Amino acid sequence: MKVMLAAIMGTQGAINGVYLPFFPLWLAHRGFDAAEIAALLTAPMVARIVFTPVLATIADLRVHPARLLFIMSLAVAAGYGAMLLTEDRLVVAAVFVAIAFAQAPGLPFGDLLIIGAGRANPRLNFGRTRMWASIAFLAANLGIGALVGMAGAGIIGPALAVAGLLAVLAVAVHPGVGLGRPDHGDSAPRRGGMPRPVVILTLAASTFIQGSHALLYAFGSLIWRDAGWSGPAIGGLWALGVVAEILLFALAGHLVRSVRAGAFLLIIGGVIATLRFTAMATEPGTAATILLQTLHAGSFCATYLGTIALLTAFSTAGERARMQGWLSASNAALMAVATLASGPAYRAFGFGAYGGMAVLAVAGTVLALAAAFVAARRTRAENP
Numbered sequence: 001m002k003v004m005l006a007a008i009m010g011t012q013g014a015i016n017g018v019y020l021p022f023f024p025l026w027l028a029h030r031g032f033d034a035a036e037i038a039a040l041l042t043a044p045m046v047a048r049i050v051f052t053p054v055l056a057t058i059a060d061l062r063v064h065p066a067r068l069l070f071i072m073s074l075a076v077a078a079g080y081g082a083m084l085l086t087e088d089r090l091v092v093a094a095v096f097v098a099i100a101f102a103q104a105p106g107l108p109f110g111d112l113l114i115i116g117a118g119r120a121n122p123r124l125n126f127g128r129t130r131m132w133a134s135i136a137f138l139a140a141n142l143g144i145g146a147l148v149g150m151a152g153a154g155i156i157g158p159a160l161a162v163a164g165l166l167a168v169l170a171v172a173v174h175p176g177v178g179l180g181r182p183d184h185g186d187s188a189p190r191r192g193g194m195p196r197p198v199v200i201l202t203l204a205a206s207t208f209i210q211g212s213h214a215l216l217y218a219f220g221s222l223i224w225r226d227a228g229w230s231g232p233a234i235g236g237l238w239a240l241g242v243v244a245e246i247l248l249f250a251l252a253g254h255l256v257r258s259v260r261a262g263a264f265l266l267i268i269g270g271v272i273a274t275l276r277f278t279a280m281a282t283e284p285g286t287a288a289t290i291l292l293q294t295l296h297a298g299s300f301c302a303t304y305l306g307t308i309a310l311l312t313a314f315s316t317a318g319e320r321a322r323m324q325g326w327l328s329a330s331n332a333a334l335m336a337v338a339t340l341a342s343g344p345a346y347r348a349f350g351f352g353a354y355g356g357m358a359v360l361a362v363a364g365t366v367l368a369l370a371a372a373f374v375a376a377r378r379t380r381a382e383n384p
Helices: 002-029 034-040 043-061 065-083 089-103 106-120 126-151 153-172 197-211 214-226 231-257 259-280 286-294 296-314 317-382
Strands: none
Touching: 002 034, 002 106, 002 126, 002 153, 034 089, 043 065, 043 089, 043 106, 043 317, 065 089, 065 106, 065 153, 106 126, 106 296, 106 317, 126 153, 126 231, 126 296, 197 259, 197 296, 197 317, 214 231, 214 259, 214 317, 231 259, 231 286, 231 296, 259 286, 259 296, 259 317, 286 296, 296 317
8 A cells, every 4th residue: 555655646746746847848849938838837726726625525525535536647647648749729728727627636635545544554654655756756857857958848748648647557556446435434524614723723824834935936946046056056956955855754754643743843844934934035155045945844844744734633534635625725825826926026125035935934833833722722622
């Protein structure tokens, strides 16, 4: 089961490792201009906000998440394959919008499969399974980057089609693909009502802390370039952040089983994000920049692990897919707003724009403290 889940996460990570850095290059290679590329790249954000919660509700109530992931992976693979067969830019755009919706639930549903397997097998380490998405992302990023350098941007489309096919093959062997309805054991799915306050606070805290990365993700490379970093050095900085994230997944992934550890990770993620982006606003030098990139293990990964721990602890088995869907949607919504705001802020302030990201991280930290307080009180009430 662990190998199968690692393969599922790895193939989903590989798709992102090709798509995120290189798909805009492929669109430009196919004749799309900057405005058209920007418009198309909003589709995945819309998909995460609108479509993932809908699919997650279906996964809780009607269809096993593995079967849904299999269907969505088929659509992704078929879509990327179809894009290679046409020169019509309008058709390419339409197909990509469909791909964006099919691709949106990939990692959230993969996380859900790991969480479900962990309930059946307490020895399964969430972080050491989930980290394969990050490892594959990094490997795909570096490998396709090298191929693009040798063969040109035309190789990106076939690489995405192959990655999509591998994702189909990986999830096809999951036993849940053959099931009709999801099996929640003795925990019936909740069909309505508001989630618990601790869940709402956890979702909000994670959304603000992860949203504080918007400027880094959208304009970090440009800011570093303006500061004199070379292209390979900038690539090295991104790789360093992913390696730090992988190490924390490996070392702290087992902590998702502990409410107390989860609350601590969520808080420490907010604190580190605050420190990281406050320091980045001061235009740090070379050594400090390298150090700050290693803090991605805290600002992203610790926040992520803490969120998973609290959502898993305070959601019933029959509503966990929806919690993952809401998490994906809320993160995408704030990330979209913060990314839009980052453009003018970057043009006006350069490095100083990271100060605004630090404000988001502070808000997330306050919410994380509130989530930890409510979680502790609820745990004491349930275990007097």
